[in-house]
Amino acid sequence: MIILFTTVEDEKLEVVKKIIEKLEQFTDTKIMYDERTKTFNILPKGQNQYEALKAVSVIRAIGLGFDEQSAFRLLSDEYILDVIDLKTLIGSNPDAIRRVKGRIIGEGGKAKRIIQEYTGVDISIYGHYIGIIGPYDQVQIARKAIELLIDGKEHSSVYKFLDKAEKDLIIYKTSKLGRKGINEIKSNR
Numbered sequence: 001m002i003i004l005f006t007t008v009e010d011e012k013l014e015v016v017k018k019i020i021e022k023l024e025q026f027t028d029t030k031i032m033y034d035e036r037t038k039t040f041n042i043l044p045k046g047q048n049q050y051e052a053l054k055a056v057s058v059i060r061a062i063g064l065g066f067d068e069q070s071a072f073r074l075l076s077d078e079y080i081l082d083v084i085d086l087k088t089l090i091g092s093n094p095d096a097i098r099r100v101k102g103r104i105i106g107e108g109g110k111a112k113r114i115i116q117e118y119t120g121v122d123i124s125i126y127g128h129y130i131g132i133i134g135p136y137d138q139v140q141i142a143r144k145a146i147e148l149l150i151d152g153k154e155h156s157s158v159y160k161f162l163d164k165a166e167k168d169l170i171i172y173k174t175s176k177l178g179r180k181g182i183n184e185i186k187s188n189r
Contacts, residue, residue, distance in 0.1 A: 013033075013038070017033060024055075028044070028048065029051055042056055057080075064083065064124050073122075080133070080134070084129065084147075086100055105125060111158070115142050118141070145161060
């Protein structure tokens with residue numbers, strides 16, 4: 001039997017502990033917190049280890065600053081969590097990380113809000129991590145937009161990318177799904 005484990009920052013421990021019982025019910029897992037190592041150990045009750053992986057994703061999402069509602073979306077097969085570690089991309093200089101986070105957030109939160117509105121994802125910026133929760137296709141678009149901002153592209157260029165990516169995704173989905181796809185896309189807006 002495989003036991004999965006994950007950790008969160010100390011300031012997120014109590015938040016995770018509050019949702020353990022609910023998470024165990026939804027995922028058919030047993031979640032134990034080890035005080036000594038500060039790890040959450042996730043054990044699938046049945047043979048479905050995929051449910052344990054979902055529980056790990058929910059705990060990681062809360063550890064990255066997502067609220068409970070956003071994190072629990074990861075229990076759906078349609079949602080994924082993607083994490084960008086700024087330290088691996090730009091180094092550990094605190095000023096550089098702060099500058100890049102500011103670009104991703106934008107003035108008054110505008111850039112982050114626009115990326116979320118175009119793609120329908122949730123974004124959390126916590127420490128040197130950028131977390132993205134949403135459907136796979138949308139997460140990939142949001143990630144690319146964030147990477148463009150990290151690379152120093154102008155915000156207007158990133159917004160144009162988002163506009164084009166949204167149109168391309170609609171064209172792709174409609175060609176793949178036909179008329180039903182068009183109606184489905186319109187109803188999801």
